[in-house]
Amino acid sequence: MSAITELRESGALTRAAACAVRAPSVHNTQPWRFTRQGNVLTMHLDRGRQLTVLDPAGRQLVISCGCALFNARVSAASDGFNAFVERFPDSPTSDVFARMSVTAIAETDERAGIAPLDGAIFSRRTNRRPFYQDPVPPDVVKQLTVAAAEEGAVLMEIIKADHRTAIAQLAQRADGVQNANRAYRAELREWITADPGRLDGVAVEAVPRVDGQSEDEVPIRDFDSFGLGQLPAGTHSSSQQCLLLLGTYSDSPEAWVRAGEALEHILLEIAARGFAASPLTQIIEVPQTREALRTELGLTMYPHVLLRVGRATSSPASRRRLLSEVFTEQP
Numbered sequence: 001m002s003a004i005t006e007l008r009e010s011g012a013l014t015r016a017a018a019c020a021v022r023a024p025s026v027h028n029t030q031p032w033r034f035t036r037q038g039n040v041l042t043m044h045l046d047r048g049r050q051l052t053v054l055d056p057a058g059r060q061l062v063i064s065c066g067c068a069l070f071n072a073r074v075s076a077a078s079d080g081f082n083a084f085v086e087r088f089p090d091s092p093t094s095d096v097f098a099r100m101s102v103t104a105i106a107e108t109d110e111r112a113g114i115a116p117l118d119g120a121i122f123s124r125r126t127n128r129r130p131f132y133q134d135p136v137p138p139d140v141v142k143q144l145t146v147a148a149a150e151e152g153a154v155l156m157e158i159i160k161a162d163h164r165t166a167i168a169q170l171a172q173r174a175d176g177v178q179n180a181n182r183a184y185r186a187e188l189r190e191w192i193t194a195d196p197g198r199l200d201g202v203a204v205e206a207v208p209r210v211d212g213q214s215e216d217e218v219p220i221r222d223f224d225s226f227g228l229g230q231l232p233a234g235t236h237s238s239s240q241q242c243l244l245l246l247g248t249y250s251d252s253p254e255a256w257v258r259a260g261e262a263l264e265h266i267l268l269e270i271a272a273r274g275f276a277a278s279p280l281t282q283i284i285e286v287p288q289t290r291e292a293l294r295t296e297l298g299l300t301m302y303p304h305v306l307l308r309v310g311r312a313t314s315s316p317a318s319r320r321r322l323l324s325e326v327f328t329e330q331p
Contacts, residue, residue, distance in 0.1 A: 006039070012079045012102050013041040017327045019075035021320050022121050023264055025064035026051060026281075027191040028318045030200050030326070032065050037330040043069060043098040046326075053187045054178075054285055059256050062097060063304060066260015069098050070151070071121050073261075074268065076102045077111040078118035092253045113150070120268040125317060127276035128207060128220055131310030136242040140273060144266050144309075148246060152255075153262035154301045158243040166296035167243065167283065167306070168217045174286040175219040192223050199321045206316050218243070218280055218308070242309040243280075247301035259304045266307070276312040279305055 017034040020043070025031060031049035035042045043065065050061045069085065076083040081102035089099050141157050148155035158164055178184045193201040207223035217240075246263055248255040270277045283289050284303055293303055 008104070009039045009081070009102050010036065012076055012081050013039070013100070014327070014329075015079060016041060016072035016075040016083075016100070016102075018323050019118075019121050020068040020072040021323060021326060022124075023064065023067035023071045024124070024126055024267065024279075024318070025067065026055065026060040027188070028200055028202050029061075029064070029191065030321055031061050032068050032326060034327045035330055036327070039101050041072065041100045042096055043072075043100070045095045045097050047095065051187055051191075053181070053183045058253075059304070060281070060285070062253055062256035063260040063263060065097050066257040066262075067264035067267075068260075069100070069257065070261040070264035070268075072100060074114050074117045074121060076100070077115035080104055080107075082108050082111050087254050087257050097253075097257055110150075114265070117265075117268040117272060120271040124267055124271040125276070125315045126206070126278055127312050127315040128278050129276075129312045129315055131241060131276065131308070131312045134311045136275065136309050140275070141242070141244070144244065144269055147265045147269050148262040151262035151265050152258040153246055153248050155262070155266065156245045156247070156297075156299075156301075158245060163297050164240065164243070167293070170289045170292055170296070171218045171280060171283045171306075174282040174289040175221075177286050177289070178282055179222065188223070199319045201319075203316065203319060206318065218306075219282065220278065220280065221282060244307045244309060245297075245303055246305040246307065247299065247303040249301050251302040255302070256304070263305055270309060274311070275309055276315070277307050277309045280308055281305055 013036050017036065020032070020034065021030065029049040029051065031046045033044040033046050035044070045061060045065055047058070047061070050058055055061055073083045073085065081104050084101050084103070086099045088094060088097055090096050145155045145157070158167060191201040192204065192207070194204045202223050246259060246266070248259050267277055283293055283306055290303060293299070
């Protein structure tokens with residue numbers, strides 16, 4: 001390998017790490033670290049950032065890191081490289097959730113398909129604002145379903161009236177269970193911030209005020225513990241909006257990584273098309289409602305993320321830690 005090729009590949013991997021840190025993560029915990037050695041980018045779970053009350057099994061932690069992995073793949077594709085990824089290459093319990101190398105051999109269909117999403121990495125937002133009444137066209141939903149399948153996941157549009165009713169009821173139940181848990185509320189408060197200098201957590205300017213007038217049929221998580229939320233209180237999250245349920249046919253750490261890759265693929269496609277999305281994951285996080293969801297909807301897959309999709313006024317970008325905090329280069 002020539003020195004020029006080595007420099008190009010190392011530069012592509014450094015940029016891939018910079019794009020990876022733009023991924024969404026549960027409570028914006030950013031639970032990842034990256035090391036580059038030669039032509040290999042190793043991606044690590046940062047279990048010190050795991051939400052032990054909300055996410056004791058680490059499912060949301062790993063899904064978040066899967067989102068970061070997909071961003072790294074998109075970045076490499078945009079730079080003209082094919083990415084080769086090993087997921088949990090050491091063991092399913094290892095903190096190394098992926099290793100990625102790149103090569104500039106002939107373009108693959110995968111590389112051509114995801115490279116155009118590079119710009120959406122920086123325009124994507126989690127949007128908790130009220131959505132407009134514009135429907136999401138069926139062809140867009142179909143494209144999102146294909147994107148999920150390409151990552152080894154399943155995306156199901158919630159269409160049936162009884163399924164919409166079940167989701168609304170179970171989401172309200174899950175929201176009530178979590179809010180009644182003091183430990184959950186304490187953990188949540190740790191990740192809400194009004195400090196403009198803090199580079200992780202959920203900033204108050206990105207969450208709705210809570211004044212009892214939200215009119216949410218499918219509750220958006222109440223991040224307004226300090227009464228400082230700066231978005232409109234009336235989010236009007238409804239079971240009649242476009243609701244998409246993402247899952248996988250197994251419930252292992254590797255499946256969670258792939259669910260994260262599928263989630264970010266979907267979110268970037270949504271952003272690239274000018275739509276907005278917000279996760280409604282409480283229904284998944286509470287074990288009883290997650291299992292009830294599988295029963296009520298007759299699912300054979302394991303659900304991981306419920307998404308609300310539509311059009312909305314732009315929302316502020318989440319803050320990110322500096323690349324130097326999470327990325328190291330080794331000889």
